[in-house]
Amino acid sequence: MKNIFTLALLAHSIATYSQSDFSWITGRWVGPGFGGSFEEVWSEPDANGDLMGMFRYSDTAGVVQFYEFWILNETGMKLRHFNPDFTAWEEKSDYVDFEMIEATENKITLKGLTYELISENELEIHLKMKHGEAVTTEVFKLKRY
Numbered sequence: 001m002k003n004i005f006t007l008a009l010l011a012h013s014i015a016t017y018s019q020s021d022f023s024w025i026t027g028r029w030v031g032p033g034f035g036g037s038f039e040e041v042w043s044e045p046d047a048n049g050d051l052m053g054m055f056r057y058s059d060t061a062g063v064v065q066f067y068e069f070w071i072l073n074e075t076g077m078k079l080r081h082f083n084p085d086f087t088a089w090e091e092k093s094d095y096v097d098f099e100m101i102e103a104t105e106n107k108i109t110l111k112g113l114t115y116e117l118i119s120e121n122e123l124e125i126h127l128k129m130k131h132g133e134a135v136t137t138e139v140f141k142l143k144r145y
Contacts, residue, residue, distance in 0.1 A: 113127055
């Protein structure tokens with residue numbers, strides 16, 4: 001009987017651990033970036049724990065330059081870019097895939113992209129960008145509104 005209880009407890013622990021809780025990132029986040037301003041909106045997790053998100057980047061005049069739409073889950077983030085007229089950057093079945101590396105209670109580390117909750121209303125994003133052979137890391141500091 002003790003072995004059955006131990007196995008049940010272990011199975012519950014694995015199931016609980018494997019479904020990451022990303023709810024800390026939900027809400028509307030705003031901040032500067034690329035010489036303009038960023039806005040990210042994250043949904044509440046669905047029944048599977050998946051989140052969807054939207055992004056828009058505006059230049060200094062407040063004119064939208066591009067949008068993004070994504071889904072985040074345990075496997076990572078799948079993202080598509082759109083022009084201001086909502087034409088996609090990627091081909092119809094393509095998307096940018098940020099593979100999950102690790103998720104903790106206040107940090108999501110994806111391949112090339114990291115989200116970290118600095119305080120209840122401060123989010124820091126690290127985005128690796130490739131320019132030819134050089135790779136740089138852009139850091140964005142957003143506030144929750």
